[in-house]
Amino acid sequence: MRVKKGKEKKNLPEDPVKNFEKWRKRHDKSKKQTKRPTKKRDWEIERENIQKLVAKYTEINAKEAIKFSDFPLSKKTLRGLLEAQYRQPTEIQRQTISFTLQGKDVLGAAKTGSGKTLAFLIPVLECLYRNQWTAMDGLGALIISPTRELAYQTFEVLRKVGKNHEFSAGLVIGGKDLKDESLKIHRTNIIICTPGRLLQHMDENSSFHASDLHMLVLDEADRILDMGFADTLNAIVENLPKTRQTLLFSATQTKSVKDLARLSLKNPEYVWVHEQAKFSTPATLEQSYVVCELHEKVNMLFSFLKSHLQKKIIVFFACCKEVQFLFRMFCRLRPGISVLALHGKQPQMKRVEVYNDFVRKKAAVLFATDIAARGLDFPAVNWVLQFDCPEDANTYIHRVGRTARYKEGGEALLILLPSEEKGMIAQLQEKKVPINKIQVNPEKLTCVQQKLEAFLAQEKEQKERAQRCFVSYLRSIFLMKNKDVFDVFQLKLPEYATSLGLAVPPRVRFLNKALKQNGEVTQEVSAAAETDSDDELKSFKAHFRKDQGTNPDSESEEDDDDDDDDEEESDEKEEVVKSGGQLCGAVDDDDDDDDDDDKDLGLLTVKRKDVFNVIEDQEEDDDENPMDKSKKVSKFKEAKKTQKRNFMVNTKKVFTEDGEAVQQWPPLQRTVVQDDEEGDEDTAGINIEAAKERLRREDQEVDKKEYSRKIKERHREKRLKEKAARREASKLAKEKEKKKKAAIGDGDEDEDDDEEEVVAYLSGADDEEFDPSTLPDPDKVCNSEDEEDKSSDGSECAARKRGHSGSEDDDDDDDGHWGTGRKKAKRNSFEPEPLDTGLSLAEDEELVLHLLGGMS
C-alpha cells in the first residue's frame, strides 16, 4: 500500500500554483537580464528633436553660418535643400533665417536674384515643423504673390525644398476651377496665392478659414501693399489672426510706416542687405540706354533681335495690346528667333505653357508686359530690353532683374524717347542704377514699316489690332503719373501710326478731351469747327480729330479698346510660324478677364494719376452707346453745315385724290413756330434748346395723335376681319351640323363640336397666328365703338384684354408696371355673371357664335 502510496505520489501531477510561481521567477529573471528601453513613438522623437532645435535658436550666429546645416534647421528641410542643390545660404537668407526662426516679423530687402524666395520658404517649413502641423490642422502659412506666374514659381520651389515634409501645399490663383480649389483648400497647410483669388475664397467658401494661421508672407511686398491691391489686402488681413508672424520681402522694399501699420507688424527686424551697396542692381548686370524716336522703335527692336539670334531675351512693353499686336507682326516678320508672348489677357493655361516654354528654351525672345517684371526666375536670360520706358525706377529695377540672377551675368537695354530721357535718367541715378547711354546708327536699322503695312492690308483683324495697340499705348502714356517723363502731347502721332503700318492715326478721344480741358488748343478746335477750313483742321485733325465717322481708321477705337477684345480675340487660333528654321510659337490671345488680371489693370490705373481729370468724363461718355453719340453729333454738324452752305434738301410730295399736294419729305413741322425763336436762329444759327422744345411740342401735339389714330385704324380693320371670319365659320358650322343631323342623328355631337371649334379658330386666324385676346368679349358691356375709343387713349378695354389674354402682362402687373390693385378692381367691376342657358356646351357655343355673328 505504502509502495503503492509512494508510487501513487510519484505519479501525481505537480502543483500548478507552485509551477506558475517558478515560471514567474524564471521569467522575471530572464526579463531583467534582457531588458531593453521601450520604443518611443515617432512624434515623441520628433518633439524631442524640435525641443533641441528650438533650444539652439537663441544661439544662432548668422555671421558665421556658412552652410545651411549651420542653422538649427530640421533634417527634413536640410535634406530638401541639399537635394535641390542649395548648400550655402545667400546673404539675405543668412541674415533673415535667424530672425524668422526666433518668430520675429521681418522686412527683407535685397537685390533681384539674390535668393529671397528661400529666405521665406525655409522659415515657413520650419514654423510648421516646429508646431508639428498636420493636414488636419488646416492653414498654417500663407504666401501672397502679386502675379500668378510668381506664385506658380514659388510653389515649384516649395515643392522641391519641402518634399520631405508631410505638409500639404496649394496654389490658389485665378484662372483655375474655383470649386475644385474650394474642396481642397481647407485641408491645405501652406497656401501660395494671388490676393484676389484668396479673398474670393475667404468671401465665398464657408469651409475656409485662416484663424490658426501662424505665418504670413508677402513676396514683392511693396507691390502688394501699393494702391492697386490695397482694398483686397486690407480685407484679407482682417481675416487673419493678429498673433501671426509676418514676413515682407522685395528688392524695392517699402519703408512706409503707414503700410506697415496696416499689417500690424510687431517690432519688425529690418534686413536691408544691399543698403550700403554702391548700386541697387546686380553687379554682374551691364546696363545701357538708347534714345530713339517713337516711330523708330519697331525698327530698333527688329534690328536688335536680328543681331541677337542665339540669345534669350525678354522685351518689356507698356500694355497688353502692344504685346498682342507686335508679337503677331514679329512672328510674320520671321526674325529668325522663337517669339513668345506673355501678358495678362491670355488664358491661364496658355500663360503657364508660355512660361514653361521660355524656361526650357535656350534662345528665344519673350514679349511681355509687367506681369513678368517681378520675381520670375527664368534661367539664363541674356538680355532684358525695355521697349517702353518703365513707370518708375523701381519697375526698371525689377524688369532688368530678370537677367543677371544669382551670380550670373546679363545685359539690359532701355529704349527712351527724347522726351523721356531727362526725367527717367534722373530717377535712375537717384536709385543708384548705373546706366550708360549708347548711340545707334539709325541708318543701320532695318525698316519693317512696309512689311507691316502689307500685313495690315492683307488682314483687317491685324489692322484693328494695330489701331488698338496705337490707342492703348497712348492711353498708357497718358495715364502715367510722372509727367516729367511721360508727355503724350510730345509724341508724333502720325509717324507713330505709320511705323505700326497704319496709313492714318486712329482717333483718340481722351486726348481731344485732355487738350480741350487743358485749354491749349481750344481756340484751334473751335476755329476749325466754325470755319471748317482745311488748313486749320490739318494739323489738329491729323493728330486727334479724324473723328465723327469720317475716317475709316477711326472707328471708335478707344471705346472698343478694352471691351471688345473677347469677341475679337476669341477667333484667334494658335499660330505657328516657321522662322528661319526656328519655330515661332504664338499664343492664343483669348481675353480672359479674370480677377487678378483685372486687379493688375486696376492697380496700374489707380497708381497713375488722372492728371487732367478727364477719365471720369470719358467713362461717362463710354457708358453711352458710342454709335448714338456719334450720330447725335454728326447730325447736328451736318445740319450746321447744310445751313451754312445753303444746301437745298430734296422734297417729296404726293397728291391726294382731290389734287391737294402733301409734302412727305422732309416731314413738315406742324406746330406753330414762335417769332422770337425764328429770330434767334437767323442771327445765331441753330438754337438747340428752342429746336428741342419745338420737337417736343411737335411730338405731343401732332405725332402722338397721328400715331394713335393710325393704331386705332389698324385695330378696327383687324376686328372687322376677325368678325367676318367668325361669321363665315359659323355659317360653315351650321351647314355641317345640318348635314350631320340628317345623316347620323345626335349621338356624335361633342366630337363634331370639337372639330367645329378648331375650324372656327383656324379660319379666324386668317393666315396669322390667332390671338384670342383680340376677340370681343360678348359678356362685357363694351361695344366695339367704346373699345376703339378707349384703346386709343390708354385703353381700359385693352387693359382688360391683357388681363384675359397672356401671363406676360400679368407679370408686368406684378412688377408694378400696371398697378396690381387698380387692375384687379377693374377686372372685378367687369366680372361676368355665369349665365345658365340650360343648354349643352355645344349648344352654348353655337349660341355664342350666333350672337357674335349678329353683333357684326
Ligand SMILES: Nc1ncnc2c1ncn2[C@@H]1O[C@H](COP(=O)(O)OP(=O)(O)OP(=O)(O)O)[C@@H](O)[C@H]1O
Ligand atoms: N542658397 C542658394 N544657393 C544657390 N542658388 C540659390 C540659392 N538661393 C537662391 N538661389 C538661386 O538664385 C536664383 C534667384 O533666387 P530668387 O528667385 O529667390 O531671387 P529673388 O531675390 O527672389 O529675386 P527677385 O527679387 O527677382 O524676386 C534662383 O535661381 C535660385 O535657385
